[in-house]
Each structure stands twice: as structure tokens, then as C-alpha cells.
Amino acid sequence: MRAAIVFLLMLAPPAFAQSALPPSEYANRQLADPRQEKNAKALMETLRCLVCQGQSIADSDADMAGDMRALVRQRIEAGEEPESIRKWLVARYGNWVSYDPPVEPVTWPLWAAPILLLGAGIYLARGRFKRRKSK
């Protein structure tokens, strides 16, 4: 897995051109630009560490989480948008990797739930209000 990611990273020359360090260095080191680091951090908190028990890559000690952090930071540094990195990862690992479920037919019920729940609640509560004055 690590080899595969390193290989894929080599396909992103801008990231490499700017950094003389081995790619995994970014696993535990911040980007120099605070704005870029903030974006990278926000993205990392919403990506699942694929080998862990329910942790994001932003808070896992696993090697693979470190590799994925490095990948995210490299691509952010190279100027890529966070959502495009997420798409790239989802294309490779499936929706399992992103804690932010996409809006597509399979997740419609999930995204409709808040509105439906609130609607049902209001419908149920409606009867409690003053149809008659106090009895």
C-alpha cells in the first residue's frame, strides 16, 4: 500500500519539485503556509483511516494514516482543491474513505432525514397547541 501511494505521489511532480524530503515526512509535519495547513487539516479530519477502528487519518498512529496525511499535504501544497483530493481518494477507495457522504441516490434518505424528522415532529406537536383553551 505504501509503495502504491509513493508511486502515485511520483505522478504529481509539483509536490515533489518543492520538497527535497521523502514524502512520508509530511505525515507528521505541517505545511509552511498556515492557510494551506488549515485546509489540509480540515480535510484530514473527514477522511477515514482505512486500517483503523473508526478513526480519521488526522488522529491515528497507523502507518497508512501517516501516508495518507502526507498525500493530502503534498497535494494541498501543490495547489489542489480539498474536494478534488477527496474525489480522487473516493475514486480509489470508495465512499468508505470519506466521512462526508456524497449526495447520490444511495444517500438520499440520509440527507433527507433531518428535514423529514423535523417535519414529522412539527406535525405531531401541532396538536398540542390550543385547539381548546385549558379544560
Add this chain to the structure above:
Amino acid sequence: MMAETGFVALWMAASLSLLQLFLGASALRPGNEALLRPVRAVAVAQGALISLSFLLLIQLFLATDLSVKLVAANSHSAKPWLYKFAGTWGNHEGSMLLWVTILGLAGAAVARFERRLPERTLVATLAAQAMIGLGFYAFLLFASNPFERLDPAPLEGNGLNPLLQDPGLAFHPPTLYLGYVGISVAFSFAVGALVTRDVGPAFARAMRPWVLVAWIFLTLGITAGSYWAYYELGWGGWWFWDPVENASLMPWLAATALLHSVTVLATRDGLRAWTMMLAVVAFSMSMVGTFLVRSGILTSVHSFAVDPARGFFILVLLGLYIGGALTLFGLRVGTVREGTAFDPVSREGALVANNLLISAILGIVLVGTLYPLLVEALSGEKLSVGLPYFNKAAGPLALLLVAIMGAGPLLKWRRDRLRDLLRRVRVPAALTIAALVAILMLAPGIGVFPLLGLVLAIGAAAASVAPLWKRNLRRTPLFTWGMVIAHLGIAVSLAGMAAESFFTKETLVAAKVGETVAVGPYDVHLMGVEPVAGPNWTAIEARLSVRRGEGQSFILAPQARIFSSPPTETSEAAIATRLDGQLYTVLGREDSEGRWQLRLWWKPMVTLIWLGGALVALGGLFALIGRVRRERRAAREREA
């Protein structure tokens, strides 16, 4: 002998539970009034026997009796005393026995002390409790016997999961279980009232203390659990929207809604059916909290010692409990009239809005937790639902809820006028706007959620204490103080969450010994890295000399620990707590060039999160004492 005695006591308690159910059920038949009294005695005897059984299991763990399979699998003779003791419930069988013991004791307490309810309703309540208990007894006796022997006995035990070897274990699970059991008692009251068609203010006043007790313990359990995960997992996170966390949050949300609706029922005889429904929902959620975690179908960072073979039994039990509760509710709710209706602008109106929003948030958490399981079961597609979903879906509702929390207590019962309310919230509203302007000026670039969170927290804190305004504080009832403190606690906690999410400063470095790095207002100097050893672990420890500005320097010593049995690596964060926040330091690995990985965070105001939680629980305690006292006084006056 001790294990056999415990096992016999468990069987006898289970038989008494069955007796309690049948005796109770037949006592409710017309003409069987003579059977009403003995039901109380049976409940007390059951409580005594199950306590004996649990005490014997504790004794087996304290003595490390390795001929008992459970002890051999989960304990070790060299373990510190506290973890032998707490290890009794640091495993599946022991924690189930703890659950049913608390249930038995609660049943005994109801039987012994409850005098307000009509005798028939009380007996129906005890019968319902016996029925809940029977599921647990069956589970213990047929699928998870804690007293099973091992022959021949091993020379040494396997030890306890190192992540659990923490003082947190001694009280986190019992606290949550007290909460779940309290909810189940409240639910039993609801069943009793539904069976005898006795839903009204008297019943609500009998149920309320149990809801309050449950709610206090759930609040403490979640708060302590969050802090435990925060310092133990070593990444500075305090809430992960992990399925196990959600499973403990849902009963708390349901109990919070129930607490507020039972107040409407007790005070104004309104929301009868609604309160019954919430009792059913709260019970279902506490069963989900107890069992879903142990069923092995969730992927979680907090799940320990899950045995998938038991999963089926657990799911059947879960289905029976929730299905049974819903069926009874469906059959009987038609006979419950909703009671007094009221004006939208009134205290009751605000409490309904509270219930509505909490229920919607509860629904969102439930859907977010279970929907991925459903999709995977049906289509095989694996979906992750986490922080972004819950923030987007539940965040706005939670903020609205906090605003209503601020305004609600300033409304009058029955009916009020919007103009009067606006006059009463003048000061909090002005403070909110001032806070908005100040934060935008001092911290430009703050995100929408942290901004609204901070601003609302300040406004809600001011509104929370407003009910005390111009009142004689000495004559203000204790339960009013309770409400004020609990609401203030929510505001304090929200301020902590918002501040933590926006103001945290992070420094991740690979540092050589002798190097100094900055994080927030601190300079951290890596003095050295040394090996150290504990009773059942070895560790690498960093010595950090930390200094804030020109202040006195102090030492922090984060460790990377290695436990031998079972082999596990953990990182022990070193945390410095100051009035305005926490400095959180973690030691990582060494790289090929001899530099040590350090993770440092300065988290301003982060402690407010748990301080707020503690305030909420304290408010609950005040409300409980205040209510019980007033009930006592009312009872004395009736007698006089």
C-alpha cells in the same frame, strides 16, 4: 465454593424475577388484591440476592481466583488493586452482571420507598421491571455465565486491555449503567401507568426523580468518557462521532427531552401521550446503548472484547425489548388523552420546541449511526458517516435549541406575550450582539459554526441566569437553581467546544534533543528522551521543559508505552492545565536521523467543555434534591 454460591444466587435472583413478574401480573386481576403486598417483598429479596452474586464476583477478582474462567481471561495477579476491582466490570460478563445488579437494587429501592403511586400502578411497574430483568438474567445464565470454572486452573491470568488500565474504568461504566438503569425504571413507571391507565401529574411526579437520577449519571458518564478518550487516545480530540459515542449520546438526548416533557406533565397535566412516547424512546435508546456496543456490528475505536458469537442473542434481545415497548405503547396510547393544550407563546410552548429539536437531533444521530449498516447489509456498499454529516445536519438544530434554552425559562406558563418576552431578553440579547461584534473584530476569519457557537454561548449564559434576576436568592427554590446551573453548564460547554475548534494551536515537529519549539504562547524545550519502566509496562519518556513568555518553566513528560501482556503500544499524553486552557503534549517515534516526533497543542478554554458537563450534572443534582424535598413537605402537609 464462592463461584458456585455466586452462580446459585444469580439463579435464585432470576427465579425471583420470574416470580415478581407473575405475582405482579396476577395481582392486577380483579379480586387478587391480597397479592399486591408480597410483590414488594419479592423485589427487595431479588435486589439482595443479585447484589450478593455481584459482591462474590468482585471478591473472586480481588483474590484473582484463576480457576474461574472470567478471572483468568481478564485479570492478572500482578495488577494494581484498583484494576483488579474495576476489572470485575472491564469485561462483557461482569459488566452485564453489574447492569442487572443495579437494576435489582433500583427495583428494591422502588419497592421499599415509593409511596406516592396507587398500589396497582406500583405493582405493574415492578412487574415491568422484572420483565426487563429477565432478559438480562437469561443472557447471563445461558450465554455469558461469569462464574464458569476452568479446569485445570492456569498459573497466571491474561491481564486487562492496557487502554482500560486507567482510573476512568473504575467509574465510567458504572456511571453510564446507573443512567441506563434509571431510564429503564422510568420506563417501567410508564408501563405501569399505561397498564393501569393512570397517566397524570401524580405519576409524572413519581417518575421525575428517576429520570433526573438517570440523566445526572448519563451526563457524568458522557462527560467523563469524553475526557477519558481525550487524554488516552493521544490526538487531542474529545468527540469523534464514533458509533459507540453516539450510542451513549442518544439515551442522554432522549432523557433530556423526557426530563423536560415530564415537567410539563407534572406541572400542567399536558403532553401525556408525548411523555409516554419519550419514555419508550429513551428506554429503547438505553438498550441500544447497552447492547449495540457489544453486538460486534459497529466499527469503533472504543469497542473492547466484543464476541460476535453473542451478537445474535443480543440483537434478538434488543428486538424484543424495543418491539415490546413499542407494541405496548401502540396498543395503549389510544386510551391516553393528551391533556391540557396551551398557547404557542408560553413555557409549555418552549418546552415543546425543546422536545421537537432534541428528538430531531436524536433521530439524526440514530439515522447517521445505523444507515451505513443498513446500506451495507442491503447493497454491500460501505459508507462512512461522520463529523461533516452530523455538523451539517444536527449543528443548526443544536444552535437553535441553545437559543430556545435561553428564552424558555423567561416565559410564563399557560400564555405569555411576545412583547413581554422581548423585554425580558433585552440584556442577554444586547450581550449577544456585543459578543458578535467583539469576536468579529478580535478574530476575523472565524468559521460560521465557532462564531455562532461562541456568540450564542455568551447570550445563553446571560439568559440562563436571568431567571434569578431581582429574586430573593435565599428564597429561590433549589430546583430553580438547578435549572439555572444546568442551562449555564450547557452554555459553558458550548463555549469550550467553539473555542477549541477555532483557537487551537497545533505544532507537529521532528525535534532533536536540545531543540526548542513554539506552540501558542509556550516554548517547549526537548531536554532528553529516556527509557522508564512501570509495574506492567516499559516506556520511552520525553522530558520537556515548558515556559510561557517570561514565566516559570516546568516539566512535562509524555510517554510512548509498551505493555507486554497483551502486547500493546499506547501514548500517554502529558497535559498541563491552566486557567485559560490546556497544553497537550505527545511523544511519537524516532526517525532515522535521531529526531523525535512531537505533537503539541495549545487548546484555549478546552476545559470548559467538561466543566460545563459537570455543571449540568450539578444542576441536575440540585433539581433532584429540590424536587424530593418539596414532595416530602407536600406529603407532610397533606398528612397534617
